Amino acid sequence: MHAVTDKPPGWLGRSVERLEDAALLTGAGRFVDDIAPPPGTLAAAILRSPRAHARIGAIAIDAARRLPGVAAILTGADVAAMSAPLAAGIKAPLECWPIAIDRARYVGEPVAVVVASDRYIAEDALDLIAVSYEPLPAVVDPIAAMQPTATLLHDKLGANIASDRSFCYGDPAAQFAAAATRIAVSVRYPRNSCTPIETYGVIAEYAASDDAYDVTANFMGPLSMHPVMARALRVPGNRLRLRTPPDSGGSFGVKQGLVPYIVLIALAARLAGRPVKWIEDRLEHLSASVSATNRVTKLAAAVDADGRVRALDWDQIEDVGAHLRAPEPAALYRMHGNLTGAYDIRHVCVRNRVVLTNKTPSGLNRGFGGPQVYFALERLMQRIARELGLDPLDVIRRNLVPTGAFPYRTATGGLLDSGDYAGAIERAVAQGTLAELRARRVNARGQGRLYGIGYAAVVEPSISNMGYITTVLTAQERARAGPKNGAFATATVAFDPLGCVSVQIASTPQGQGHRTVAAQVVADVFGLAPADVRVLGELDTARDAWSIASGNYSSRFAGAVAGAVHLAAQRLAAKLKRAAATQLNVAPDDVVFAGARAQARDNRDNAMAFSRLAAATHWSPGLMDAGDHALRETVFWTPPELAAPSDADAVNSSLCHGFIFDFCGIEIDRVTGAVRVDKYVTMHDCGRVLHPGMVAGQITGGFAHALGAALYEEFAYAPDGSFLSGTFADYLVPTAMEIPQPLMLHMETPSPFTPLGAKGVGEGNCMSTPVCIANAAADALGVDQVELPLLPARLAAHFHPREEFPKGTTAATAVAIGARQGDGAMTLHGRGVVEIARVPQDVWAMLLDAKTLAAIIPGAGAIEKLSETHFRVDVTLGVGPVRGDGHALVL
Amino acid sequence: MKPARFDYIRAETLAEAHAALAAHGGEARVLAGGQTLLPMLSMRLARPGVLVDIMRLHEIARYGIERDVIRVGAGVRQAQLQKMFELDKVQPLLAKALPWVGHAQTRARGTVCGSIAHADPSAELPLVLVALGGEVELSSARHRRKVAGEEFFTGPLSTARADDELVEAVTFPSRRPGYGYAFREFARRHGDFAIVACAAVARTDGARLAIGGVGDRPVAREFAQADRTSLTEALDAFSWELDARDDAHASAAYRRALVRQIGHAVIMEAEQCRV
Amino acid sequence: MPRLSADRQHSVRFELNGREVEAQAEPRMLLSDFLRHVLAMTGTHVGCEHGVCGACTVEIDGMAARACLTLAVQVEGARVRTVEALAPGPGRLSILQEAFRRHHGLQCGFCTPGILMSLDIFLRAHPAPSEIDIREYLSGHLCRCTGYAPIVAAALDAAEKLREADIIG
Structure with a gap:
């Protein structure tokens, strides 16, 4: 399992230039708004x-x-x-x-x-x-939304909890009783997109x-x-x-x-x-549009004194926003088979609740469920180290799924297909020069700087099981609905009368270069160049082969779709070889496709142009096997490993499981609290690499998203549910100035379950990087609790000197001038304080009086009393260039 | 996100611009570089009946040194001023602050006067104007007048400009012998409006510090030459006076802390830059 | 003084990628919509319409400009270049475009036209930029696919190749 696969001769494994790029670089792309x-x-x-x-x-x-x-x-x-x-x-x-x-x-x-x-x-x-x-x-906080007194979003549901399921694998209670200690974290993962x-x-x-x-x-x-x-x-x-x-x-x-x-x-x-x-x-x-779910997680571990984790106890509260929109609550279950991450932990209990709040409905977002799970799990591993006085990396090492144990069945039913986690970590430590980074930390701290190191070990699932979502149902409910499982990938390869090759894939590419890789795959099978192969990435459900699993998600292209392309091309190749065998007068097994020719294995001169052979199937079908003249092959491929959830709720939620080990050094500015990523190392094992340039692009791109989630991005809501991140000046997407270049390391343990040995790689850093940086921040500050995004203001609160109120003011007045809350980004506010020397009841009465309101609200026009506590006020606001008539409702 | 309808007037002389503003008053908006006005139009936060495009007016498309000030006409783009010959010697504070104004791509279009007229409390150019004690030249069909920067800004996105007036130019005092200038800003991302921006002018007898991003407009304060303790106390008092507030990006307390710390650093830096 | 009334179409004449063009627009029409939907030049993309993402960046009179922050009527008489003008000929790519392809400086390609226009202008004025110069300049653009590293590499490579071409030329 240690071996790095030898690069086979051919196009796969090479960073060929993308077939997509010439059009995209010249403004000739055809996006939805470009089509007539x-x-x-x-x-x-x-x-x-x-x-x-x-x-x-x-x-x-x-x-x-x-x-x-x-x-x-x-x-x-x-x-x-x-x-x-x-x-x-x-x-x-x-x-x-x-x-x-x-x-x-x-x-x-x-x-x-x-x-x-x-x-x-x-x-x-x-x-x-x-x-x-x-x-x-309005209710925006999921914990508040669960309270019996909370306002209801959907009256018929009778509560804001759409689902509440508990699971138990092994005997976690016994393990918690027997373990030396129980160590827990309580974390919140924010909303972002x-x-x-x-x-x-x-x-x-x-x-x-x-x-x-x-x-x-x-x-x-x-x-x-x-x-x-x-x-x-x-x-x-x-x-x-x-x-x-x-x-x-x-x-x-x-x-x-x-x-x-x-x-x-x-x-x-x-x-x-x-x-x-x-x-x-x-x-x-x-x-x-859509948001990743925010999640509140309590995660506890039963731990031995040496840091060995015997059992986990998950309590996840998933905030799906205002509606439960299919395929949600999938984000809560996508990681169900790998809730133990990279670790050999045999006993797990889980409680999953799905909660509705007055926020945008959630849906798919890179990492889908992974960032939320690993934020809790890897923060827990660091906490275990901190509480037991151990090195966090040693705690990770001590708990890894052992090398040689693959395929490894997890406690919750996942099947980790391949890997060498310990080997990957040791390589990363050496090649990423962790020792040097540790020395840097010692040096920085010696100078009084806030420097921390973080780690994260993550199993990256890909090619999801179409049945995993049904884990939210009970076994009885699943039985009634009928089993759901598998992950169909489809691909079609065809020859035209000039012997040219066309490919159609149902992976709906969104920029990842699927067409290029599909062309590489087919070019290798037929001995052609990728540019000779035309690949259509657009999908038409009325004409093309597709199934429910089709689409561009769960990092399924390299493992599933490229594999289906390979199988379809091989089927056609087998037929062509039989046709060529007759003409070249050799056995079909001795026909080789290379250099755009079909040739005899032992006599390269005994050959014919590939295009002639492929075209001949149109012009002389008699050359083909009787009864199998098809010049077009469509493959539907689904892996048998993706079974429906068991009666005991064990589920292999994904086919492939890549491994990532990250570590980083960060420094927190003593004045501003801003985080500077000093060094970031990310080691990936995504099985066989089909196109190194694209793998690198997926890693740097995922890393950028993850860094955004860690440091900048949040869909923020005020307590009244107003949305505070409504423009790109408020929702902060990192630029080239914010994203450093990570050091990328690789090893390859091919997946035994996919046709080409490839696994997904597109989402891993969204799972590993936010928590790796958070761990580093916690290390730098020496604190237990850090919250994403790592806002400079939040971090600085840990070390900014305590404020003293200025002379001549009291705490109350100082707070009144200094700490008003809750202004939305687009909210316009006035200045000035209205002093009202009355008892509160009088103030309340005054605020409930329509005429008084009209007098004190600037620009207020007609006021209509809707109920005892609700008024509608027509307001004209004029601030600078902003002039708007609107309806303001005053509670 | 498409603008509501408006008439578009392409003024060809200053008099035409004045006439258009006189005729339409509060219904009209001046269009210069458009880098802040266009988003407001597209979001329909601004719905003027008339836009008066002043970018064809040659008489206000110039900048230059006039006596002891740099006078920048309404048509001058931020990138043009940034490229002014030896700007770092003529007025170091402008040279230091201009790279923080938006991005190169918006500076290529956005005008200096447009940023002043827009009066965002977090913007760099209004801050520099206040720090340097510069002036705004307003003109209309009725009259012309000059307003000190500190009086020009009256609140968030609000200024002393009357509806029929055009910000025809702004003047930034040139570097003065014996003075030192420094600028620092903290924003969450490069090119964002500041969470706290500090501009300092150091003299032999003290320093002037202006703060952007905290109050509802850029605010300047004089600090007499004094020992470190009293400066710290004075900065603390200043930080409270700015009426900082919480938002999604930073708390009021955090902003005050940055005013104290960065404010201090920027005064010290300006001191060291004195020549 | 020309006054274009709000509810009518008005003729706008300008030079687009070296050719004189004339088309009709209401005063409120954004240049991004004018280029894409009136003149069918769909290479310029729209990502935010408030001037942050940079996808719609074009060149106006030699300067980078957000097409979404420009009215169509403002380019009357101006010289406008868009991504469609960058390649030296059909089926060919410019040095900068080739560098992007070589370094995988694009994935979905949606932000790319704006970035190419910005860099094309930038590299003319700054033939020997440092990495930090390029990163600072690129900060006026958002890309969600690449993490920027391959874009920076492509820009540095293109700058070097353009210098070589300049010496030879």
Whole structure:
């Protein structure tokens, strides 16, 4: 298992230039907004809730409807009449619609869709729609949302907890009783998103004659969402034709979140009777596309005095936002088979709760569930070291799955396919010169600087089991629903009459270079050059081979899709060899494809052009085996290792498990609290490397996302549910100045379960890097608790001198001037203090009086008393260039 | 994210610009580099009826040294001023602060006067203007007047400019002998608006420190030449007076701490730069 | 003094990639929309429409400019270049474009046109930049795929090759 695979001769394993790039570099890419839509296509714009939680009363659309150029306006009532809710994976009385119906539950939730001749006019019409909102209390914190007194998001559910499941593997109770100590961490993982630079885009048509929808969207899959969308649109699956454009501007999971918008725009097209195009803008994307889940985790370990972990006790509270949107709560279960990470821990108990809050619904995002799990697990390993006075790296080493134990069945049912974790760590320590980094820390600390080292060991799952999500159901519920398992990858390889090779893949590439690697795979099989092979990456569900697992997620391309391409090419190669054998007068096994020729193994002169051979199958089918003339092979490949969850809830949630070991040295600025990453080392074993340049690109790209999550990015909400990260000036995506170059190290232990031995590599650093940096920050500060993102202000609070209030002020007045809370990024605030020398009841009475309110709210116009505690105030705000009329509701 | 409708006036002379502003007043907005106005238009936070494009006015597209100030006309882009010959000698504070204004790509379009007129409390150029004690030249069909930088900024995105007035130029005092200048800023990312920005001018008899990013406008304070302890106390008092507030990026207490520490460092640095 | 009324289309004439063009736009139309949807030059991409991501960066009168922060009517009489003008000819790539391909300086390619335009302008003015110069300049662009390292490598390599080409030329 130690051996690094020898690079086979051929194209695979080489960093060939990408076939995608010439078009992308010259502005000739074809992204969804570049494609000419059908003639007569109209533009959509979406009116969104400015409130986190409110009942929706009247929606006045007449003025908007009268605006010249406006063709149709779709509201919740239309959607309810024309469609069905989006199905979710949990059996619970929850309805998930693509638009607010009677009630808005998060800032940014669609409330109406305007269809107009162009986007400018559609936005003009949005301004003319008046929505009456009756505010409800909002709940943004998942712990608060679980309280019995919390405001309910979905009344029929009767609580904000959509699922509560407990699992037990082995005998954790006995292990906790027997172990020397119990060590626990309590952590929160924040909300963030990988925010692709291209936003969502949908072009939808409805053919009334056929009752069929035809939609083009930069959707990334999984295609298991196709039946969900077809059902929501109330058409059979074969009447929802879904296509993807040739190019997509990044996804990282995020473009799974198109599902509700595909339904919504399809309905808008039906209502308007014309094709409709919607291109999401950045403000919509940040507030309302999709978010990774935030999670509150308590994780405890039963630990021996030497740091050996006997058992884990997980308590995970998953905040999916305002709706449980399929495939959620998948993020909570994707890691279920590898909840023990890289460690040999035989006893595990788990409690998983899924909670609803007034935030954007969650969905796929690079790492999907991994960042949340490893933040808890690797913080725990560091805490164990700290509490027991051990070196954190020794604690990691002591608990690793032993080399030679692979394939290794984890306590929770995962099957770790291959690896040499201890070997990878020792190589990283040596090649990454950890000793030198430790010396740097000693030196820095000697100078009084805040310097820390962090570690993280992570198992990176890829190629998810389509059945893992059903672990959220009980065994009885699963039995009723029927087993779900596997992970179909599909690929088609074909010859045309000139003997040229075409490939079609259903992996909906979003920039990862799938077409190039597929061409490398096929070129190797046929002895061609990658440039000779044409690969189509766009998907058309009406014509192409696909299955529910199709799509671009769970890092499944290299292991699954490239493997399916390989198998399809091999099938055709076998047929061609038999045809060539006749012509070259050798045995089929002695036909070799090389240098664009088919030739006899022992006599290179006995040869024919490959294209001639491949073309001949069209012109002289008689050359082919009787009964198998197919010049086009489609392979559906699914690995047998991905079984449905067992009755005891054991699940092999992913086929492949790469290994990552990271360590880093960081320094925290003594004045500003800013983190500087001094050195970052990341060791990867992702099985066989098909294209080193792309693997490096996945690592540096994932690292950048992870560094963003660790230091900069957060979807922040105020306590009232208002959204604070609504622009790229508020949601801080790191730039070239913030992202250092990590030292990348590799080793290869091929997966025995994939056709090419490859595993996924795209998500690992999103799992390892945030916690590695957090561990380093905790080490630098010598503290137990650090919170992501590592805001300079939060870190500085640990070492900034305690403030003393200035002379002549009291604590109360100083706080009043200095520490007002909760201003949103776009909130405009006035200055000045109104002193009210009355007892509180009088103040309350005054605030409840409409006339008094009008007098004290700047710019307040008409005030309408909605109830004893609610008023609607029409406000005109004028600050500098900003002038807006709006409706402000005062509680 | 598309702007609401507006008329567009391409002024060809200063008089035309004045006339347009006089005619439309508060309904009109001046369009110069557009780097802050355009996002506000696209987000529909600003909905002017008329945009007056002043970038074709040759008479205000110039900058130069006039007596003891650098006068920068309304049409001068930030990148142009940054490239001014020996700017680091003419006014070191401008040379130090300009690279912090947005990014090269926005400095290529954004104007100096536009940034002043926009009056973002975290922006660098308003801070420099206040630190140096510069002036804003306002002109209209009615009159012309000069307003000290400190009086020009009246609140977040708010200034003393009347609706019919154009910020025709700003003047930054040139470097004076015996003075030292320093600038430091802390933002979460490179090119972001500051969480705290500090500009200091050191003289023989004391120093002037201006702070951006904390209060609702850039605020300057004089610090007499004194020993270290009293400076520390004075900075502490200053930090409280700025009315810092919490937001998603930083707490008020954190901002005050940076004012004290970076403020101190920047005064010391300015002292050392005195020539 | 030209006054273009809000609700009408107005003729805008300018030079686009070396050719005179004329098309109609309302005053409020953004240059990014004008290029893409009126003039069908879809190489310029739109990522944020508030001037942060840099995907829409084009060259106006020799300077880098965000097309989303520019009105179509503002480029009347101007010289505009977009990513479509960078390659020396059909089927060929410029030195900078080739360096991007060689170093895998792009993945999804959506932010790439803006970055190429910025670097094309930058390398003309700064033929021998340091890595930090390039990183600082690139900080006006967001890329979510690459982690920037391969972009920086491509820019440094392109700068060197452009210097060599300059010496030979």
